[in-house]
Amino acid sequence: MAEVLRVGVVGAGVFGGYHANKYKQAEAVEFVGIYDLDKSRAEALAAQHGVRAFGGDELAEFLSLIDAVTIATPAFAHAAVALKALEAGVHVYSEKPLAITIADGHAMVDLAAEKGLVLACGHQERAVFEAMGLYDVPEIPLRLEAVRNGTASTRNLDVSVVLDLMIHDLDLAQSLAGAGPGGMRATARYRTDEGYKAVGADEVTAEVEFENGMMAHFRASRMAEARERTMRIVYPSGEVNIDLLNRKFENNTPFRLNADFAEADIAKDPLGTSVFRFLDTVRGVRATPLCTGKDALKALILALSIDEEVAPEPSEYSVY
CATH class of the missing domain: 3.40.50.720 (NAD(P)-binding Rossmann-like Domain)
Known part of the structure; x- marks a missing residue:
């Protein structure tokens, strides 16, 4: 037992x-x-x-x-x-x-x-990638493009959109790259409507080059008109286009990915x-x-590097 x-x-x-x-x-x-x-x-x-x-x-x-x-x-x-x-x-x-x-x-x-x-x-979205079979692909991506947009909300405003939304894709990208980030550049937008209070940027675009040469483009927003969760992964032998909201993908690589991944137990309840x-x-x-924790720390370090690039002033909070 x-x-x-x-x-x-x-x-x-x-x-x-x-x-x-x-x-x-x-x-x-x-x-x-x-x-x-x-x-x-x-x-x-x-x-x-x-x-x-x-x-x-x-x-x-x-x-x-x-x-x-x-x-x-x-x-x-x-x-x-x-x-x-x-x-x-x-x-x-x-x-x-x-x-x-x-x-x-x-x-x-x-x-x-x-x-x-x-x-x-x-x-937890690592479970979705595992169910798809992406961690079994024997190639390192050449390029990854991720979009994670959300509409206006009053939740999670104690951190930037990078730490709230983009960090999911930063973690997934690093898990596929198997290498740390090298060069990076980023830009940001902020909501300016009266009465709105949030920490950090509300929309960020970042371009990251990993140490093994993989390039990644990330966009995350909490001020978009509609929700969007997509990822394009370009391999030397083809590409995979993923719609994470609707749980489907298009694959023109020679690698057999699981088209029914959304029905796998690990992906049904990540x-x-x-x-x-x-x-x-x-x-x-x-x-x-x-x-x-070590994996999560790597994603955190990259996320905070992006935050520093677009909003270098830290914020202080009381804690438990």
Whole structure:
């Protein structure tokens, strides 16, 4: 019988709710509870799942009762909570981005290694690429073009559009390239309507050259007229054009990709795939989670390099 893991969620917002649902579905798991700074929010979500609610100064108590935790707070608090959890000996699954500074990202990765703990990050679209068979293609792309546009929203305005949206494609590109970035240039646009408050740029275009020669063009917006999630991957022997919203692609390479990838279990529920692989890694039955802390740190470093190019002034936030 699989080891029963005691798990919990920090953050009672939308994504905290998604993760709570996955922990309720997971096998060999004791879902202990939900923590939020605002205990009333934790109580509302905990009541839906029949678990305990924790809030305010109860974080240390909460961490003492669990083996593994999902951190689904606003992005600026990921590192502070993760470091407390790792220090307490708790395995950590952080929603993306891993952190909002390179120093914090390194601190998380280093502490997890020092403590022998699993650190995973929620770059769940890797499951879609795996289901398609892209990680089995025996060629390195020559060029990748990614568009990730969203309409205006009041969510995730505590980070730039790069850390909110583009970072998904930065991670996917690096996972295909198998190399780090070299040269880069980027431009940005900002919303200027009265009363709108957000950190960083609202629309960014970036061109990145990887150390192995792969070129990548990224565009992300949170001020677009319509949602769009597309990627074009050009290989020496052909190209693949992917519509991530509608879960379909066109392939004129000689490589056999899975046209029915959207029906594969791992792609039907990429969040579940990511969470369950994290739990399997904690149990020792899987070598790595879908996205490791080290992988997520690479995406973070590239994202922050783009942010620095277009908006060099950092912002400060209070944290947990």
